[in-house]
Amino acid sequence: MDQQNDSDGFRPIDREGLVQRVARRLSKAIVTGQLAPGARLSESVVARQLGVSRAPVREAARLLETTGLVTYEPNRGFFVRGFTSRELDDLYEFRLVIETAVIRRLIRNGLGETEARLAAQIDELHRVAGPDFDMLTQVEADMQFHRLLCAGSGNPRYLAVFEQIAVETELSIMLIGQLYDDPQRLAETHVPILDALRSGDEARAVEAISYHIGEARTLVTEQFRKLESDRTE
Amino acid sequence: MDQQNDSDGFRPIDREGLVQRVARRLSKAIVTGQLAPGARLSESVVARQLGVSRAPVREAARLLETTGLVTYEPNRGFFVRGFTSRELDDLYEFRLVIETAVIRRLIRNGLGETEARLAAQIDELHRVAGPDFDMLTQVEADMQFHRLLCAGSGNPRYLAVFEQIAVETELSIMLIGQLYDDPQRLAETHVPILDALRSGDEARAVEAISYHIGEARTLVTEQFRKLESDRTE
DNA sequence: GTCAAGGAAATTGTCGACAGTCGACAGAAA
DNA sequence: TTTCTGTCGACTGTCGACAATTTCCTTGAC
Numbered sequence: 150m151d152q153q154n155d156s157d158g159f160r161p162i163d164r165e166g167l168v169q170r171v172a173r174r175l176s177k178a179i180v181t182g183q184l185a186p187g188a189r190l191s192e193s194v195v196a197r198q199l200g201v202s203r204a205p206v207r208e209a210a211r212l213l214e215t216t217g218l219v220t221y222e223p224n225r226g227f228f229v230r231g232f233t234s235r236e237l238d239d240l241y242e243f244r245l246v247i248e249t250a251v252i253r254r255l256i257r258n259g260l261g262e263t264e265a266r267l268a269a270q271i272d273e274l275h276r277v278a279g280p281d282f283d284m285l286t287q288v289e290a291d292m293q294f295h296r297l298l299c300a301g302s303g304n305p306r307y308l309a310v311f312e313q314i315a316v317e318t319e320l321s322i323m324l325i326g327q328l329y330d331d332p333q334r335l336a337e338t339h340v341p342i343l344d345a346l347r348s349g350d351e352a353r354a355v356e357a358i359s360y361h362i363g364e365a366r367t368l369v370t371e372q373f374r375k376l377e378s379d380r381t382e
Numbered sequence: 383m384d385q386q387n388d389s390d391g392f393r394p395i396d397r398e399g400l401v402q403r404v405a406r407r408l409s410k411a412i413v414t415g416q417l418a419p420g421a422r423l424s425e426s427v428v429a430r431q432l433g434v435s436r437a438p439v440r441e442a443a444r445l446l447e448t449t450g451l452v453t454y455e456p457n458r459g460f461f462v463r464g465f466t467s468r469e470l471d472d473l474y475e476f477r478l479v480i481e482t483a484v485i486r487r488l489i490r491n492g493l494g495e496t497e498a499r500l501a502a503q504i505d506e507l508h509r510v511a512g513p514d515f516d517m518l519t520q521v522e523a524d525m526q527f528h529r530l531l532c533a534g535s536g537n538p539r540y541l542a543v544f545e546q547i548a549v550e551t552e553l554s555i556m557l558i559g560q561l562y563d564d565p566q567r568l569a570e571t572h573v574p575i576l577d578a579l580r581s582g583d584e585a586r587a588v589e590a591i592s593y594h595i596g597e598a599r600t601l602v603t604e605q606f607r608k609l610e611s612d613r614t615e
Numbered sequence: 616g617t618c619a620a621g622g623a624a625a626t627t628g629t630c631g632a633c634a635g636t637c638g639a640c641a642g643a644a645a
Numbered sequence: 646t647t648t649c650t651g652t653c654g655a656c657t658g659t660c661g662a663c664a665a666t667t668t669c670c671t672t673g674a675c
Contacts (some may be wrong), residue, residue, distance in 0.1 A: 202630045239537045250479040304472045
């Protein structure tokens with residue numbers, strides 16, 4: 150089952166396509182705020198900067214488009230996606246629908262290995278809440294918890310849509326700078342979800358995820374509305 | 383405010399790009415069964431046949447990938463998506479989750495113009511159930527009804543994911559040949575949904591959509607399982 | 616007859632170039 | 646001054662060509 154037990158750890162060589170690498174660079178630049186919302190993403194400029202041709206850049210941009218990080222206007226090109234607080238609210242409502250369905254399935258089908266994975270991820274969340282870690286690492290750990298939820302549901306489709314909205318969620322949190330005053334709080338808010346799942350009580354689990362996402366929804370949209378009003382002034 | 387009140391109505395000319403046209407041709411070929419599941423989609427062959435270069439074909443294929451009509455394997459290219467009955471079951475479960483959420487929102491926010499649109503679409507469904515119309519037209523009318531539901535929800539995200547799964551749903555129905563013995567039945571199964579929406583009774587509306595999708599789910603997956611066992615023999 | 620290795624053919628990955636389109640700005644007309 | 650029109654630069658849309666990779670067929674050994 151294990152691949153390559155013999156010899157020192159031969160890990161699959163970086164056979165990641167050029168497109169993927171470009172996409173990762175771009176999405177990192179966007180999520181970290183290096184590229185501001187609304188900014189134009191010129192194919193030729195990016196291509197020149199990364200030392201590749203326009204073709205892979207274009208494909209990477211199209212990739213980011215499906216995840217909602219950039220938008221595309223015919224004959225005008227790609228732009229870094231900007232949010233309105235309304236769109237963020239819609240995003241979180243949608244996330245709630247998806248994750249509620251996932252929770253229901255998890256309860257009905259049993260947790261299995263997911264239980265241990267979730268527990269480990271909560272540890273990880275605590276670990277990256279230290280002062281040495283940056284916001285991006287914490288948010289990624291947060292998303293990973295929810296990704297594990299979706300992955301455990303047994304229906305790959307939930308994971309697929311989650312991957313799409315996860316990037317946007319990540320961006321939304323990065324945009325407002327921080328979610329909670331105390332970084333440890335981010336880890337703690339996930340504990341009730343796992344507890345509820347363990348209890349096997351569907352209603353309780355649904356309530357837990359609703360509370361969790363609802364809290365984030367409130368924090369993000371409110372913070373964002375402030376940013377919006379600052380911008381118009 | 384109005385653009386071009388004078389002279390006869392100048393509406394925006396059809397500025398559809400080459401990529402879109404290629405994508406439409408391909409997806410039609412797939413949905414009508416002209417391209418069988420599992421078939422390789424060679425970029426150069428398609429490009430030659432359509433009289434364009436590989437670039438737009440490639441982009442069109444990537445577009446179809448996001449809608450799930452084709453799959454992509456690095457360095458191997460694009461293939462017409464094949465389904466397992468399990469995947470179809472997952473698809474319909476997911477549709478149920480999405481549309482249930484949509485129904486709930488519709489009830490809470492009020493139908494508005496959606497009511498008239500849905501009613502008109504049911505008429506359309508009856509109209510295309512005649513002997514002169516083909517399966518594809520009927521299925522497209524069916525999808526349009528559900529598209530209207532999602533569009534009326536007020537959260538654009540539902541419409542976006544629906545567009546993705548609609549194509550797959552369409553394909554699934556086309557694959558099994560027909561859903562109901564009597565074409566008129568397809569139209570009739572949509573009536574209870576509209577009725578329930580009009581009543582404003584959320585539980586009843588959720589029940590209606592659950593029944594509707596559940597019925598389709600059973601028919602499609604059962605039919606498909608038969609096809610599967612035929613294939614293995 | 617089966618299997619492995621090697622090489623040829625076909626396909627995808629990437630590139631640079633040219634044509635088409637857009638937005639901005641300058642200049643002409645009112 | 647204001648509005649419209651023509652021009653220009655920059656960008657995207659599409660293309661054909663080459664490089665890298667995979668696939669398939671041939672060939673040979675066992």
